[in-house]
Amino acid sequence: MMLADDGHQVTVLERDPQPPPGPEQAWDSWARRGVNQFRLPHFLLARFRSVADAELPGLVDALAAAGAMRANPITRMPDDVTGGPWPGDDRFELVTARRPVVEAVVAGRAGATDGLTVRRGCPVGALRTDGGPGRSGRPVHVTGVVTEAGEAIAADLVIDCSGRRTGVPALLRAIGSAGPIEETHDSGFVYYGRHFRSDDGSLPRQVGPGLQAQGSVSTLTLPGDNGTWAVVVVTSGTDRALRALRRVDAWEQVVRAMPRIAHWLDGEPIDEVTTIANIEDVRRHYVPEGQPVATGIVPLADAWSCTNPSLGRGLSLGLAHAAALRSMLRQGALDEPGLLPGRWADATAASTGPYVDETLRFDGHRLAEIEAIIGGRSYEADDPVWSGYKSLVASGPATPELLRASLDVTMLFRTVGDVLADPDLGATVAGLENPGPVDGPDRSELLSIVGS
Ligand SMILES: Cc1cc2nc3c(=O)[nH]c(=O)nc-3n(C[C@H](O)[C@H](O)[C@H](O)COP(=O)(O)OP(=O)(O)OC[C@H]3O[C@@H](n4cnc5c(N)ncnc54)[C@H](O)[C@@H]3O)c2cc1C
Incomplete structure (x- = not known):
C-alpha cells in the first residue's frame, strides 16, 4: 500500500486462495494456511499505530471501526503513578485486535488501493533472472518471478515478504546464487494460547505488564477487538512435563493458580487451547561481507528476520521495515540496482536491526x-x-x-x-x-x- 501510494505498480502474489471476508467474519471463516500463527494470540504495539498513522493514513480508524481496541496505557493509570500528562505521551496510543481481524481490515484496504493488485491462490514457484548468474563476476540479477502455474511476471524489484519460512533462499540457489546466509534455530519456546469474549464488550483488568515471567513459564494477557482477549502460557520446548498444557483442564488450572491473571479466565472461551512449537529465530544476510548475493530482490519483515514472539514485536517491526523500504525507494534506490542491496542492508540494520x-x-x-x-x-x-x-x-x-x-x-x-x-x-x-x-x-x- 505504501509503495502503490507512491506511484509504483505493485502486484502481491499470495499462495492462500481464500479472499478476505469482512472483519466480523474473519475469526470464524478465514482459512490462512500460509500463516501457521494465524489463530494464535497477537497484539499490536504502539509502534504499529505510530507507523500506520504516518504511512497509511486511515488504517487505524478502519481497525477501530472493526472493533479494535484503542487505548493509551498512560491515560489508564492514575496521575500519582504517571505524574499526569506529559508532552509526547500520545506516542503510546495503540490499536489492537485479533490477528484475523487485523488482517481482514488491512487486506480490505489493500484491495481498494489504486496501483495495487492482490492475486490470491497464486504461489510463486521460481525467480526470473536476466540470463546469467555470475556473469562478469556480478551477482545474479532477479528480474521477476514465475508462478507455480507457469506465468512469468516481470518486476523492477521483487520483495520477498513470504514469511519466516520463505522459500526464496532456495529459489535463489536454483538460479545460481549462493543465496543468503541464514542463521536459523528453534527459539526454544512453546505457546499455549486461548481467546475469550465478554458478554458486554468489557475487558479484564490488567495487573502488571502484559508479559510476565512466572517462574518456569511466562504468561501473556492480551486485549483484543470487540470485547475479546487472549491468554497465553509460554514454556520451554524442553519442558515435557508442561506439555499437559495442551489439555484445556490443565491449562485452565494453571492460569487459575496465578493471582495476577486468573480473572482473565472470566469470559466465554471462543476457541480451544491452540499450541505452536518449533518457532524459529531467523536472520538472513543478503549482503554478507559487503557482497550482495543477488540484485533485484530484497527480503522484508519475517522473510528477513524473526524472533520468539513473546514480546509481540513482529507486526510492528514488519511495518517499520516496510516504511524503511518506502523511504529508500523515495530516495531513488531503484535507479541504481547494483547498490540497492547494500543500501537495504544498511537501512534494515538502522531501522529494525537493534530491536531484533x-x-x-x-x-x-x-x-x-x-x-x-x-x-x-x-x-x-x-x-x-x-x-x-x-x-x-x-x-x-x-x-x-x-x-x-x-x-x-x-x-x-x-x-x-x-x-x-x-x-x-x-x-x-x-x-x-x-x-x-x-x-x-x-x-x-x-x-x-x-x-x-
Ligand atoms: C505464535 C506467534 C505469535 C505472534 N504474536 C505476535 C504479536 O502478538 N504481535 C506481533 O506483532 N507479532 C506477533 N507474531 C509475529 C507475526 O505473526 C509475524 O511477524 C508476521 O506475521 C510477519 O508478517 P509477514 O508478512 O512477514 O509474514 P506472514 O504473516 O508469515 O505472511 C507471509 C505470507 O506469504 C505467503 N507465502 C509464503 N510462501 C509463498 C509463495 N511461495 N508464494 C506466494 N505466497 C507465499 C503466505 O501464505 C503468507 O500469507 C507472532 C508470531 C507467532 C509465531
Missing part, C-alpha cells in the same frame, strides 16, 4: 533462566541489557520517567541499550533492583497442578 538483536538476546536469557529454574538453580547473567530490561519492564513504574522509559522499550520506540545510554536515566536503570518472583505457583506446585 535485543529480542534475540532476551530470548536467550529467558530460556536459560527457565532451564535454570526447572533444574532448581538460580540464573545469574552478567549482561547489563538483560538486567536493565528485567528491572525496567518487570519491576513496574518506580517514577514517571522510568514508567515512560519502560513503555518506550515495550512499545518499541527505544531499545534497552538506548535507555542505558541516556545520560538522564542510564545510571538509574543500571542501579535498579532485579524484580523478585511474581506471586503464583512455584515449580513443584505447577507440576502437581498438571499432574506430573
Whole structure:
C-alpha cells in the first residue's frame, strides 16, 4: 500500500486462495494456511499505530471501526503513578485486535488501493533472472518471478515478504546464487494460547505488564477487538512435563493458580487451547561481507528476520521495515540496482536491526533462566541489557520517567541499550533492583497442578 501510494505498480502474489471476508467474519471463516500463527494470540504495539498513522493514513480508524481496541496505557493509570500528562505521551496510543481481524481490515484496504493488485491462490514457484548468474563476476540479477502455474511476471524489484519460512533462499540457489546466509534455530519456546469474549464488550483488568515471567513459564494477557482477549502460557520446548498444557483442564488450572491473571479466565472461551512449537529465530544476510548475493530482490519483515514472539514485536517491526523500504525507494534506490542491496542492508540494520538483536538476546536469557529454574538453580547473567530490561519492564513504574522509559522499550520506540545510554536515566536503570518472583505457583506446585 505504501509503495502503490507512491506511484509504483505493485502486484502481491499470495499462495492462500481464500479472499478476505469482512472483519466480523474473519475469526470464524478465514482459512490462512500460509500463516501457521494465524489463530494464535497477537497484539499490536504502539509502534504499529505510530507507523500506520504516518504511512497509511486511515488504517487505524478502519481497525477501530472493526472493533479494535484503542487505548493509551498512560491515560489508564492514575496521575500519582504517571505524574499526569506529559508532552509526547500520545506516542503510546495503540490499536489492537485479533490477528484475523487485523488482517481482514488491512487486506480490505489493500484491495481498494489504486496501483495495487492482490492475486490470491497464486504461489510463486521460481525467480526470473536476466540470463546469467555470475556473469562478469556480478551477482545474479532477479528480474521477476514465475508462478507455480507457469506465468512469468516481470518486476523492477521483487520483495520477498513470504514469511519466516520463505522459500526464496532456495529459489535463489536454483538460479545460481549462493543465496543468503541464514542463521536459523528453534527459539526454544512453546505457546499455549486461548481467546475469550465478554458478554458486554468489557475487558479484564490488567495487573502488571502484559508479559510476565512466572517462574518456569511466562504468561501473556492480551486485549483484543470487540470485547475479546487472549491468554497465553509460554514454556520451554524442553519442558515435557508442561506439555499437559495442551489439555484445556490443565491449562485452565494453571492460569487459575496465578493471582495476577486468573480473572482473565472470566469470559466465554471462543476457541480451544491452540499450541505452536518449533518457532524459529531467523536472520538472513543478503549482503554478507559487503557482497550482495543477488540484485533485484530484497527480503522484508519475517522473510528477513524473526524472533520468539513473546514480546509481540513482529507486526510492528514488519511495518517499520516496510516504511524503511518506502523511504529508500523515495530516495531513488531503484535507479541504481547494483547498490540497492547494500543500501537495504544498511537501512534494515538502522531501522529494525537493534530491536531484533535485543529480542534475540532476551530470548536467550529467558530460556536459560527457565532451564535454570526447572533444574532448581538460580540464573545469574552478567549482561547489563538483560538486567536493565528485567528491572525496567518487570519491576513496574518506580517514577514517571522510568514508567515512560519502560513503555518506550515495550512499545518499541527505544531499545534497552538506548535507555542505558541516556545520560538522564542510564545510571538509574543500571542501579535498579532485579524484580523478585511474581506471586503464583512455584515449580513443584505447577507440576502437581498438571499432574506430573
Ligand atoms: C505464535 C506467534 C505469535 C505472534 N504474536 C505476535 C504479536 O502478538 N504481535 C506481533 O506483532 N507479532 C506477533 N507474531 C509475529 C507475526 O505473526 C509475524 O511477524 C508476521 O506475521 C510477519 O508478517 P509477514 O508478512 O512477514 O509474514 P506472514 O504473516 O508469515 O505472511 C507471509 C505470507 O506469504 C505467503 N507465502 C509464503 N510462501 C509463498 C509463495 N511461495 N508464494 C506466494 N505466497 C507465499 C503466505 O501464505 C503468507 O500469507 C507472532 C508470531 C507467532 C509465531
